[in-house]
Amino acid sequence: MPTYQYACIACDHAFEAFQSFSENPLTECPQCKGEVRKVYSTVGVVFKGSGFYKTDSVAKPAATSE
Template identity: 55%
Template sequence: MPTYEYACVDCGQHLEVVQSFGDDPLAVCGACGGRLRKVFHPAGILFKGSGFYSTDNRKGSRTAGDGPGSGKAASGEGSGGEARSAKEPAKETA
């Protein structure tokens, strides 16, 4: 049977009650006689397995020089922009 948590609107007292699915929800606080409301919590997440990235989308291990901000691409070498402009001769108009 599931455990439900209730909170009193008036006094703020929290209580946990084991109820079956067919039972009616509690409505009256036992301490002050105020109105009770159910408290909902998000479901817990449990990751199982040898690791999050070991079998998913990661391709090999990164070293210090393999990052996105290092190497030829960051310095502009090999990006293709300068290479194309250097290879194309300037067009002359007569």
């Protein structure tokens, strides 16, 4: 089940919730009953395998000094 991050608009309380994809997003802060919003963050992904370009996950060669 995915973990979603929420933050309260009123009291700045941040929390996580385990919810299935079919559940509606939370709307109420568990601390102050204020309105909450979903917090979106980046995810690190490395594509490896035969279906991707070689250069997608290959280390860059070190610069040579002349």
